[in-house]
Amino acid sequence: MQRLKKRNDYVKVARGVRTPRRGFLLQSLRRPDGTEDGAGADARFGFTVTKKMGNAVVRNRIRRRLKEAVRLAGAAVADPGRDFVLVGRRPALDMPFADLVADVVGAVRVAASTKAGPRGGKGALKAAPSEEETGP
RNA sequence: CCAGUCGGUCGGACGACCGCGCGGACAGGGGGCGAAAGCCCGUCCGGGAGGAAAGUCCGGGCUCCACGAAAACACGGUGCCGGGUAACGCCCGGCGAGGGUGACCUUAGGGAAAGUGCCACAGAGAUCGAACCGCCCCGGCGCGCCGGGGUAAGGGUGAAAAGGUGGUGCGGGCGUAAGCCCUGCCUGUUUUCGGGCUAGUCGUCCGGGUUGGUUGCAUGAGGCGUCCGGCAACGGCCGUCCCAGAUGAAUGGUCGUCGGGCGGGAAACCGCUCACAGAACCCGGCUUACAGACCGACUGGCCUU
Numbered sequence: 021m022q023r024l025k026k027r028n029d030y031v032k033v034a035r036g037v038r039t040p041r042r043g044f045l046l047q048s049l050r051r052p053d054g055t056e057d058g059a060g061a062d063a064r065f066g067f068t069v070t071k072k073m074g075n076a077v078v079r080n081r082i083r084r085r086l087k088e089a090v091r092l093a094g095a096a097v098a099d100p101g102r103d104f105v106l107v108g109r110r111p112a113l114d115m116p117f118a119d120l121v122a123d124v125v126g127a128v129r130v131a132a133s134t135k136a137g138p139r140g141g142k143g144a145l146k147a148a149p150s151e152e153e154t155g156p
Numbered sequence: 157c158c159a160g161u162c163g164g165u166c167g168g169a170c171g172a173c174c175g176c177g178c179g180g181a182c183a184g185g186g187g188g189c190g191a192a193a194g195c196c197c198g199u200c201c202g203g204g205a206g207g208a209a210a211g212u213c214c215g216g217g218c219u220c221c222a223c224g225a226a227a228a229c230a231c232g233g234u235g236c237c238g239g240g241u242a243a244c245g246c247c248c249g250g251c252g253a254g255g256g257u258g259a260c261c262u263u264a265g266g267g268a269a270a271g272u273g274c275c276a277c278a279g280a281g282a283u284c285g286a287a288c289c290g291c292c293c294c295g296g297c298g299c300g301c302c303g304g305g306g307u308a309a310g311g312g313u314g315a316a317a318a319g320g321u322g323g324u325g326c327g328g329g330c331g332u333a334a335g336c337c338c339u340g341c342c343u344g345u346u347u348u349c350g351g352g353c354u355a356g357u358c359g360u361c362c363g364g365g366u367u368g369g370u371u372g373c374a375u376g377a378g379g380c381g382u383c384c385g386g387c388a389a390c391g392g393c394c395g396u397c398c399c400a401g402a403u404g405a406a407u408g409g410u411c412g413u414c415g416g417g418c419g420g421g422a423a424a425c426c427g428c429u430c431a432c433a434g435a436a437c438c439c440g441g442c443u444u445a446c447a448g449a450c451c452g453a454c455u456g457g458c459c460u461u
Contacts, residue, residue, distance in 0.1 A: 025404055026368090066404070076210095076434050080408095088409040091175070117410060 021095045024066030024103060033066065033105045039131045041123040043112030044086055047105040048131040063098035065090050069108035082108040085120060094124040104128065 024030060036049030067086055069079040086106050098104065112120060 023404075027404075028367095030404080068404090077432095080434065084408055088175080092409085 021091055022064040024064050024105065029064075029103060030066055030068065030105060033103050036103075037131050039127045041127050042109070043115055043120050043123060044109055044127075045107040046124075046127040046131055047107065048102050048128075050099075050102050063095065063100050064103045065095070065098075066103070066105040067108065068105060073108060073110055074113075078113060079108075082110075082112045085112055085117065086124075089117070089121045089124045093121045094128050097125055098128050102131070104131070 024033070033047050033049045036047050039046040039048070065087075067083045069083045071079070073079055073082055086108055090104075090106070094104075106124075
């Protein structure tokens, strides 16, 4: 899993598709083709947990659970050409982990299928019904 | 046995699977790149949050920046005596003052015959020279009051109530510096702001702007143990150990068993729940937050022998 590390990347992704779920808000944006950022062919993920969520211990735990859910399930189903940012919300602290994983998988797929880029002619355009691409 | 005081320690344990970042090893031997040095992946091993990592309130060091030297003044801090320490506003031991039956606890304690101030409410009275009620004495009368003098035992108000010195005369003085003040002592600055180095890019005659990378960086006033000195804080000798180093930021995620607490139950057991809180240059303190557990010394009370 590649991480987003530049503030600039986060600002860009914040303008993308927004998919709310119980434990987080997913923001996602297709990277422009042919740029230097597109060198790595993997989807990239970033995590944001604001101070409103709690103290440092609470924020660490929310971020680490989201990160683990992405590592276990989300990264495999994500469109390689997109960047994702998960904004943590309070239920991510103690909701069942299986539910959190399911939400991550669902949100990542929805984000890839809705509002496809105007020139993004990849096969992910309408990949919602089929799910056989989850090979680890 | 109950209640309490002081000091100290710990602050969930074990296991399974899947991960993250750091350090080391990989000789002839794995995969990729490269002409090579080497780099990346991989395999194995080691270690990977706290007692407060917190607040950023003091004291220092590293680094960086600035800076001729000395003195004086200003601002700020600090203040009984002695000791400890690299140093401190910290710690220890005394004295004084206050509190507790006691073990013990608290402590803001330099200087008031330099100057200046000392509020509001209540109260008779609050730094001035003070008598409201009460009590005592004297005088008056229309016999219960009025006037004068004395008295600080009592009442009442308030956060706080002093009025004393053997007597007399004369002269002077006493409270408060958790008010200003006076006086002794201390005092370059920065430490996440930015700087150095380097690369890309934009622009100019020069100065520059912008976006990245990199650097400080982990052996220290260090931990643990025996012994010795000291009432103690602490110091000394010897032995032994190496104990996090990230930079959108690793130190984890999930599950199981046990353990603690609460509730239900006669019990087996069932349900819920597990404190405060996350390193960011590093040390020494202080302060604040904190479920619970354990150890030691001591005090008061009760019961039994």
